[in-house]
Amino acid sequence: MQKSILITGGAGFIGSHVVRLFVNKYPDYRIVNLDSLTYAGNLENLKDIDQAANYHFSKVDIAHEELLKEVFNDYQVTEVIHLAAESHVDRSISDPLAFVKTNVIGTVNLLNVAREFWKDKQNHLFYHVSTDEVYGSLDEGGYFTEKTPYDPQSPYSASKASSDHFVRAYANTYGLKTVISNCSNNYGPNQFPEKLIPLCIHNIKNNKPLPVYGKGENVRDWLYVEDHARAIDLIFHQGKPGATYNVGGFNEWKNIDIVRLLCKIMDKKLGRKPGESADLITFVKDRAGHDLRYAIDADNIKNELGWEPSLTFETGIEKTVDWYLNNQDWLERVTSGDYQKYYEQHYG
Numbered sequence: 001m002q003k004s005i006l007i008t009g010g011a012g013f014i015g016s017h018v019v020r021l022f023v024n025k026y027p028d029y030r031i032v033n034l035d036s037l038t039y040a041g042n043l044e045n046l047k048d049i050d051q052a053a054n055y056h057f058s059k060v061d062i063a064h065e066e067l068l069k070e071v072f073n074d075y076q077v078t079e080v081i082h083l084a085a086e087s088h089v090d091r092s093i094s095d096p097l098a099f100v101k102t103n104v105i106g107t108v109n110l111l112n113v114a115r116e117f118w119k120d121k122q123n124h125l126f127y128h129v130s131t132d133e134v135y136g137s138l139d140e141g142g143y144f145t146e147k148t149p150y151d152p153q154s155p156y157s158a159s160k161a162s163s164d165h166f167v168r169a170y171a172n173t174y175g176l177k178t179v180i181s182n183c184s185n186n187y188g189p190n191q192f193p194e195k196l197i198p199l200c201i202h203n204i205k206n207n208k209p210l211p212v213y214g215k216g217e218n219v220r221d222w223l224y225v226e227d228h229a230r231a232i233d234l235i236f237h238q239g240k241p242g243a244t245y246n247v248g249g250f251n252e253w254k255n256i257d258i259v260r261l262l263c264k265i266m267d268k269k270l271g272r273k274p275g276e277s278a279d280l281i282t283f284v285k286d287r288a289g290h291d292l293r294y295a296i297d298a299d300n301i302k303n304e305l306g307w308e309p310s311l312t313f314e315t316g317i318e319k320t321v322d323w324y325l326n327n328q329d330w331l332e333r334v335t336s337g338d339y340q341k342y343y344e345q346h347y348g
């Protein structure tokens with residue numbers, strides 16, 4: 001094996017796309033997917049590659065240092081791509097400690113195990129996959145660059161900012177070779193339907209209200225998840241040690257416009273009258289401390305590593321809607337919580 005890469009959170013949304021890309025593209029790498037299978041982690045997301053010779057799965061929580069040590073030892077881990085995280089802002093508002101436990105303590109555990117296990121630190125890489133939310137909230141103008149000061153506003157973004165700081169502190173203090181990327185909102189197949197896009201697709205299909213927070217004026221920059229996975233591949237192989245890379249789609253949308261677009265696409269696909277699904281739009285109480293706008297300047301990764309989004313938003317959103325409509329059973333299973341049982345019966 002050329003490399004033995006531990007990918008944490010590999011059963012989650014972004015993680016599963018990264019695991020698939022690495023397993024298929026690098027048959028000479030051992031890919032170890034480490035995931036505690038919380039509500040948002042689902043091995044069914046990987047059923048197309050889980051029989052591959054270079055794929056391994058380990059059900060471990062990153063908050064459990066002793067078990068992490070065993071995994072490093074069993075698989076002789078040479079690199080880490082760390083994606084495991086609690087990621088939903090609304091959940092962080094109702095349960096901040098869960099975010100501290102996984103995103104902060106879990107990351108520090110992982111850093112500790114890596115720095116103890118890797119004797120020659122410069123031969124190994126610890127890659128932390130993070131979020132643009134660490135930069136805070138923009139008003140109408142400007143973009144987040146790699147130099148924008150951190151200004152996290154939610155318990156979720158505070159926990160991710162903290163984990164970014166720990167990664168940099170371990171590079172500075174212990175000589176760990178690290179890299180960090182901060183990405184904008186992802187969309188695509190396998191996203192848990194608590195997030196805006198899959199939630200709306202699910203609710204439109206089932207004629208349920210589409211909850212738009214506040215006036216729907218908040219802006220997000222959307223990137224197709226496979227394009228994010230491609231960026232992670234490039235950064236992992238070619239990123240400068242110690243560097244930060246911002247990843248984004250140059251694709252800003254107000255929430256209300258995204259929801260209206262989804263209604264329009266789904267009206268057509270479901271054979272509904274134009275405007276029928278939009279009747280489901282329901283303005284609800286705003287998210288506490290709701291960040292107004294995120295927008296990434298992704299010029300640095302473009303100039304340095306030659307990365308750009310490969311899909312237009314029109315293509316990506318069509319593919320995404322089609323995926324959820326063709327995978328209604330997946331949606332039903334993840335929303336009912338039955339998917340673990342289903343996976344064990346079918347693939348376990």
Ligand SMILES: Cc1cn([C@H]2C[C@H](O)[C@@H](COP(=O)(O)OP(=O)(O)O[C@H]3O[C@H](C)C(=O)[C@H](O)[C@H]3O)O2)c(=O)[nH]c1=O
Pocket residue numbers: 087088089090130131132133183184185186194195196197199211212213214216218219220255287
């Ligand atoms: C679930 C939901 C959301 N919204 C609004 C709230 C946001 O302004 C926008 C997107 O919300 P969502 O929760 O899907 O994603 P963000 O809060 O922007 O955060 C996401 O993108 C970043 C980069 C991460 O790092 C997070 O992990 C990821 O969850 O729609 C609504 O109006 N109604 C709803 O029901």
